[in-house]
Amino acid sequence: MSAVAPTTWQSRPAPTDADAWIARATEVAAILATDAAARDRAGATPYAEVQLLKDSGLVTLLGPAAHGGGGQRWTTAYQVVREVAKADGSIAQLLGYHYLWNWAARLVGTREQWEHVEAEAARNRWFFGGAVNPRDADVVVRDEGDTLAFSGRKSFSTGSKVSDVTVLEGVLEGTDDHVFAIVPSDSEGLAFHDDWDNIGQRLTESGGVTLDNVRVGWGSAAGYVDKTFRPRVYNTLNVPTIQLVFVNFYLGIAAGALETAAGYTRNTTRPWLHGGHDRAVDEPYIIDIYGDLTTRLWAAQAFADRVAEEGQRLHDDPDAVTERDRGEFEVRVAAAKAHATDVALEVTSRIFEATGARSTATAEGLDRFWRNVRTHTLHDPVAYKRREVGRHVLIGELPTPTWYS
Known part of the structure; x- marks a missing residue:
C-alpha cells in the first residue's frame, strides 16, 4: 500500500474541529483509493492500513483532547467513517468498530474506568477489536477471587490480529450477568484464527477467536463495583x-x-x-x-x-x-x-x-x-x-x- 510517512502529518497542526477531521479522513481515503482494488484481491492482513489510521490520528478522534485525542463527537466519527468507506469499505468498518469498542468503556464502565481507558487509548493510539459475537454460545466467565477467567469461542472477531486491545464479553458462571473487559490482544489464552474468507469486507480480519482462561482483574470488569454491576x-x-x-x-x-x-x-x-x-x-x-x-x-x-x-x-x-x-x-x-x-x-x-x-x-x-x-x-x-x-x-x-x- 502507498503510505504517508508519519512526519507528513506530525509536521502539521492536528485538526481542531469537525471539518478539519473530515478533511483528514479525505486525505486518508485518497491514499487508500490508490490501490484499493489490488488490496481487496490480495486480501492480506491490513497492518499498513491500520498504521495509516494511527499515523493520521483518526484512531484518537473520540479520545479526550487533554490526552492527545481529537475530542470530537459521534456525529463527526460517523462522517469520518463514511469518508474512509468511499475508498475502502473494509478499513472503514475496522475504524467504525474501533470507535464503538473504544467508547464501550464509557457506555458500560464506571467513570474511573472509562477515564482511564480513554486516556490510555488516546496517548498510545490503541486500535480496538472486539470478540463479542452474540449469535454464538456465551463465553463463560469464571470468578477466581480477585480475577476473572474468560473461556469460549466466537465465530467473528473484527479487528483481531491488527488490534492492540480486544473487548471481551461473557456471562458470569452460574448467573445471567454479562461482563465486559478490555485486554491486550496478545494476552495469554487469546488465539485469533485466520479463517475470514468471505466475498466482501475481505480486509476486516473478522475471523474466529478462542478464549482459553483469559484472565483479567475484577477491576477491569466494566461497570462492576464490589463485584456488582451498576446498570444505566x-x-x-x-x-x-x-x-x-x-x-x-x-x-x-x-x-x-x-x-x-x-x-x-x-x-x-x-x-x-x-x-x-x-x-x-x-x-x-x-x-x-x-x-x-x-x-x-x-x-x-x-x-x-x-x-x-x-x-x-x-x-x-x-x-x-x-x-x-x-x-x-x-x-x-x-x-x-x-x-x-x-x-x-x-x-x-x-x-x-x-x-x-x-x-x-x-x-x-x-x-x-x-x-x-x-x-x-x-x-x-x-x-x-x-x-x-x-x-x-x-x-x-x-x-x-x-x-x-
Whole structure:
C-alpha cells in the first residue's frame, strides 16, 4: 500500500474541529483509493492500513483532547467513517468498530474506568477489536477471587490480529450477568484464527477467536463495583450506536461506487452504437441512472445525519437517557439502517448499467463495492429493522434492548 510517512502529518497542526477531521479522513481515503482494488484481491492482513489510521490520528478522534485525542463527537466519527468507506469499505468498518469498542468503556464502565481507558487509548493510539459475537454460545466467565477467567469461542472477531486491545464479553458462571473487559490482544489464552474468507469486507480480519482462561482483574470488569454491576439505560446504547456505524460505511461505500463509476463513464464507457450520441455522458439513460442513484443517496445521507444528531443529544447527557429516549432513537436508527441498506445495494449493483460490459473486468474492481455492501448487510435481517419501525408506528411499541435492537 502507498503510505504517508508519519512526519507528513506530525509536521502539521492536528485538526481542531469537525471539518478539519473530515478533511483528514479525505486525505486518508485518497491514499487508500490508490490501490484499493489490488488490496481487496490480495486480501492480506491490513497492518499498513491500520498504521495509516494511527499515523493520521483518526484512531484518537473520540479520545479526550487533554490526552492527545481529537475530542470530537459521534456525529463527526460517523462522517469520518463514511469518508474512509468511499475508498475502502473494509478499513472503514475496522475504524467504525474501533470507535464503538473504544467508547464501550464509557457506555458500560464506571467513570474511573472509562477515564482511564480513554486516556490510555488516546496517548498510545490503541486500535480496538472486539470478540463479542452474540449469535454464538456465551463465553463463560469464571470468578477466581480477585480475577476473572474468560473461556469460549466466537465465530467473528473484527479487528483481531491488527488490534492492540480486544473487548471481551461473557456471562458470569452460574448467573445471567454479562461482563465486559478490555485486554491486550496478545494476552495469554487469546488465539485469533485466520479463517475470514468471505466475498466482501475481505480486509476486516473478522475471523474466529478462542478464549482459553483469559484472565483479567475484577477491576477491569466494566461497570462492576464490589463485584456488582451498576446498570444505566445508557448501557444499552451500544446497539443503535454501532448500527449507525453500519449505516455510514454502507453509504460511504455507495458514494465511492458512484464516484468511481462516474469517472469510468466519463473516461472509458462508450455510447451505444444505435443511440446517436458521440459520448457516453450524453446518453439519456446513463444520465438518468446517475441522477436517480445520486438523488437516492443524498436523501439517505441527509436522513442518516439527522438521526446521528438525535443520538448525539443522548451521548451528551448519558445519565439523563430514559428508556423512551433510547427506544425512540433505536426506531429512528432502524429506519436509517433499512433505508441505507436498500440504497447501498441498489447503487452498487446498478452502476454497471451505466459503465457497461467492459467495466466488469477484474482489474477495474468495481464489483468490490457491491460485494462489501452485500456481505455486511447480512449482519442482521433488515426485515426486523422495518418491523421495529412498523410496530412503533402502528401500536407505539418501543424495541426491547437486545444485542440487535
